[in-house]
Amino acid sequence: MARFIPIVGNPHVEDSHIAIERLSAALTMLGGQSLILDAADSSPQASDAAILDLASGIERLTPHVRYLAGRDLPMRYVDTHGSAARLLDEVASQAGDARVILVHAEASDLARLFTGRSARPVLLAADQPESLKHAYAAWKHLVHRRGWLSGDLLLVTSAGRPRCTAIASSLGRCADSFMGAVLTDWASVHPSSAPTESPDAAITRLARGQLRIEEADRQLMLPQASPARDGSAVPFASH
Secondary structure (H helix, E strand, O other), X not given: OOEXXXXXXXXXXXOHHHHHHHHHHHHHHOOOOEEEEEOOOOOOEOOHHXXXXXXXXXXXXXXXXXXXXXXXXXXXOOOOOOOOHHHHHHHHHOOOOOOEEXXXXXHHHHHHHOOOOOOOXXXXXXXXXXXXXXXXXXXXXXXXXXXXXXXXXXXEOOOOHHHHHHXXXXXHHHHHHHHOOEEEEEEXXXXXXXXXXXXXXXXXXXXXHHHOOOHHHHHOOOOOOOOOOOOOOOXXXXX
């Protein structure tokens, strides 16, 4: 069974595709085929053929990575209960031997797509205030809608390690203080990273953590989160 990893769209991250490529490369290095469902507002429009037949829209980027342009696809699968979970089921049925399906979409669409599934969202951000505000607001939306109280962060920036650590620490403290949520891990991605570049230790660790999420926790929908804190959360994983 394929694992689904939600990647939260962020319009203030110009090079989000590079972060997704790096994460996909890390997953490949760990031994898995992957498929990217690219359904964020900034993603390419789904082709007319893909709307009628998903398989016809899937293209192979590398021997280990396939890609489906899917902007607007989630809304086409919304049922009377507001769920678009059927799209993930259908993508999985067309994914062949893909071990992981990366789902890049806006927070509102991820909430519809992952009805009945829990997950650890991967937030995207850059080194600028609007980007970080959007990442936090998107996570807050997912905490409210899906109860996802842990998350990872991919920072697309050329800033050095101290600056990246400060950004991750700040987001982690805000999440802990105001949502009782935990930033589990983070990694930085340089915007000039080449697709053929080997993934570094941090993003490989983040990818491995996603693969280790227990099956039962991924398949059961978590209860709606309360904003009240129980004091047990920690801001972010130490590095």
